[in-house]
Amino acid sequence: MAKKFAIGIDYGTLSGRAVLVDLSDGTEVTDHVTPYAHSVIDEFLPVSNRKLEHDWALEHPNDYLDVLKISVPAVMKESGVNPEDVIGLGIDFTANTMMPIDTNGEPLCFDPNYMDNPHSWVKLWKHHAAQSEADLINEIATKRDEAFLNRYGGKISSEWMIPKVWQILNEAPEIYDYTDQFIEATDWVVSKMTGKISRNSCSAGYKSIWNKKDGYPSKDFFKALDPRLEDLTDTKLRGEIVPLGTKAGELTADMASQLGLRAGIAIAVGNVDAHAAVPGVGVVTPGKLVMAMGTSICHMILGTEEREVEGMCGVVEDGIIPGYLGYEAGQSAVGDIFAWYIDQGVPAYTYKLAEIAGLNIHEYLELKASEYRPGETGLLALDWWNGNRSVLVDTNLTGMIVGYTLLTKPEEIYRTLLEATAFGTRKIVDAFHNNGIPVEELYACGGLPQKNKLLMQIYADVMNREIKIAASKQTPALGAAMFGAVAAGSVNGGYDSIVDAAEQMARVHEESYKPIKENVLVYEKLYQEYSKLHDYFGRGENDVMKNLKAIKETT
Ligand SMILES: Nc1ncnc2c1ncn2[C@@H]1O[C@H](COP(=O)(O)OP(=O)(O)O)[C@@H](O)[C@H]1O
Ligand SMILES: O=C(CO)[C@@H](O)[C@@H](O)COP(=O)(O)O
Incomplete structure (x- = not known):
């Protein structure tokens, strides 16, 4: 029998x-x-x-369709694979990335009215302007x-569906009224391929407060938030919620x-980027924490019992791998902090030296920062450039560096920022480990582990644990392809479970x-x-x- 193939598509923040x-x-x-042609619209x-207010982050739905129309034909052309042998397709997405759609399933931002x-428009995961709604929900x-x-x-994040929907109702009731459904971008793109809407249990569980046993919060709760929201889940969030690996439908002829x-x-039904990465790295059992490291970091681990862990983003039954409770925590900015520094903080002379050395600015700063021993910079930072997602769950916190002197060098600051993000991850690892979710092994995937060796060594040292690195450079996409193969099933040359698919298809590097x-x-x-500063500035x-x-917002 001819080899069979699946396509996985990973929808990141920028591409x-x-x-x-x-x-x-x-x-x-x-x-x-x-x-994405329109990048992040902020x-x-x-x-x-029209000017956007502070903390807004939008995207253009056409950019998502372009990925289908450009990247899928491109991989087919380059591979020479016969389309007859491609049996399934799965996607994963940033989340909660949501949009209002009309009765035809079209985003309201396509409507001239x-x-x-x-x-x-699409509200991107890092749209943080619904913080006051999130505070009230909490x-x-x-x-x-x-x-x-x-x-x-203990807290619902402003990044999630319900605060964003409520913000729309508060600030643009006409948009709320005209909206037929609010939908995760991942489910919308799938609906464009199949012609019908399927809501996936992963996004619903982690981002829309949905639970396999209890469903959504009660109507009473929504009424207590705002009487206009009482029927939200039966109306604008309506529809069956189906588990990961389910076939959402079939690719339409068009x-x-x-x-x-x-x-x-x-x-396959849609998935969340970080969660798709877990089987993509071969993790299908508890004890192994997966870090999806890129613009942000998402930390995922499986468990067999429901535990309460401070500041975790959520625990969802079957949310990552069927049969387990999937736990998620995260840092809202990691690569984004390094990007900020090289864009806004690195002096021209350092760029010149990098050019002379024939390195890009990250590579040059990594090389120079590697010359320092831990502690030698005398600097320490709090990694809250985009707020704190775990364990404090507070988007109003901001970044900080202490210890500057007149001798501080750019590479020392760079190293300090790498270290700060590692300390942020340590807070999360400790929170799980000390609350009944043992963290025995660490796995890393995403763009960063392949890009920065110093970063990974710092993480291993700060966590005092070995870190295994995904062999795939596109782990979420690999995981999404696995779910595509599961949606197709073994009768069509795919797999009957994600565990079977992961066993055959996932790998880590030998080196760790x-x-x-x-x-x-x-x-x-x-x-x-770090912990002292964390609690001093983060706990009130x-x-x-x-x-x-607050002063900035009133001036
Ligand atoms: N050599 C590097 N060292 C550290 N960070 C890097 C390096 N190169 C790029 N980055 C950061 O990696 C992030 C992109 O990560 P990636 O995993 O590719 O994307 P995404 O998170 O959107 O899926 C950017 O925030 C960028 O600043
Ligand atoms: O929040 C989640 C997943 O729960 C992510 O989609 C979000 O942090 C964005 O991830 P990226 O850093 O763009 O990979």
Whole structure:
């Protein structure tokens, strides 16, 4: 029998990547990246140049369709694989990345009547302008002693569906009224391929407060938030919620001709990027924490019992691998902090030196920063450039570096920022490990582990644990392809479960990062200092960050 293939598409913050995967062993035959033409829309609306307010982050739905129309034909062409042998397709997406759609399933921002209103656009995961709604949700849920709060580490994040929907209702009731459904971008793109809407349990569980046993929070709760929201889950969030690996439908003839694939192939229900990476790295059992490291970091681990862990993003039954409770925590900015520094903070002379050395600026700073021993910079930072997602769950916290002198060098600052993100991850690892979710092994995937060896060594030293690195450079896309193969099923040359698919298709590198004893000792001391600063600025003893933000917003 001819080899069979599946396509996985990973929708990141700035681009979408399609990967064509050989289902016999997980070989990534070809891949192709399509950058989003409109990137992240955080200053002006593309159609009208209307200025956006602080903390907004939008995207353009057409950019997602372009990924299908450009990257899928590209991987097919480059590989020379016969479309007859591609049996399934799965996608994963940033989340909660959501949009309002009309009765035809079209985003409201495509409608000339609404496109000038920022609320008609896709709200990206890092849209943080619904913080006041999130604060109220938390206050009301706490007062009512809502059981669901425990499953979300005690707090609902402003990055999620319900605060974003409520913000739309508060600020643009006409958009809310006209919206037929609010939908995750991952489910919308799948609906464009199959012609019908399927909501996936992973996004619903982690981002829309949905639970396999209890469903959504009660109507009473929504009424207590705002009487206009009472029927939200039966109306604008309506529809069956189906588990990962389910076949959402079949590729329509129209889309098949645009994508260069066979009509009728299985399309898996949507997934979240970080969660797809877990089987992609071969993790299908508890004890192994997977870090999807890129713009942000998502930390995922499986468990057999429901535990409450401070600040976790959520625990969802079957949310990652069927049969287990999937736990998620995260840091809202990691690569984004390094990007900020090289864009805004690195002096011209350092760029010149990098050019002379024939290195890009990250490579040059990594090389120079590697010359320092842990602690030698005398600097320490709090990694809150985009707020704190775990364990404090507070987007109003901001970044900080302490210890500057007149001798501080750019590479020292770079190293300090790498270290700060490692300390942020340590907080999360400790929170799981000390609350009944043992973290025995660490696995890393995403763009960063392949890009920065110093970063990975620092993480191994700070965590005092070995870190295994995914062999795939496109782990979420590989995981998405696995789910595509599961949607197709073994009768069509795919797999009957994600565990079977992961066993055959996932790999890690033989080399790993192991902690270096003398580094571990120094980092332990630095971590104690980090923890003091973390609690002082993050737990209410000194609210200077929030006060500065409040002053800024009123001036
Ligand atoms: N050599 C490097 N060292 C550290 N960070 C890097 C390096 N090169 C790029 N980055 C950061 O990696 C991030 C992109 O990560 P990637 O995994 O490719 O994308 P995404 O998170 O969107 O899926 C950017 O924030 C960028 O600043
Ligand atoms: O929040 C989640 C997943 O729960 C991510 O989609 C979000 O952090 C964005 O991830 P990336 O850093 O773009 O890979």
